[in-house]
Amino acid sequence: MHAWEQIQITVDYIEKNLPDDLKIDDLAKLASLSQFYYQRLFKSLVKKPVNEYIKLRRLAKASEILQKSEKRILDIALDYVFSYHETFLKILLELHRNIIALILFTLTTLGNINFY
Secondary structure (H helix, E strand, O other), X not given: OOHHHHHHHHHHHHHHOOOOOOOXXXXXXXXXXXXXXXXXXXXXXXXXXXXXXXXXXXXXXXXXXXHHOOOOHHHHXXXXXXXXXXXXXXXXXXXXXXXXXXXXXXXXXXXXXXXX
16 A cells, blocks of 8 residues: 555544544554654645644635534534634634724725724
8 A cells, every 4th residue: 555545544534533533643543653753744735734734625615514504603613623612713713814804994995894
């Protein structure tokens, strides 16, 4: 089995188990690699560290659910292993900071909203 196939197995596993508590040690065992080599190989192929990839995928999935459902932010945050909804919102805002700034700039420029 090639190295990229081993990483792909774990990426597929991550996608199927996003709401679960994912541990690097378990993912490394799934790929039949040492934890050290697994993390190096993952970052080399995916261009992101394992934990960051998992966090970003959870955010993407949670954002998708947030747009499509009527669930509360707290429930979605807890479903995707964010311990507090404030943490979830902070990370989400950091990720979408530029979009939010553009929206706020547009609204203030048009005179629809005043923050002062």
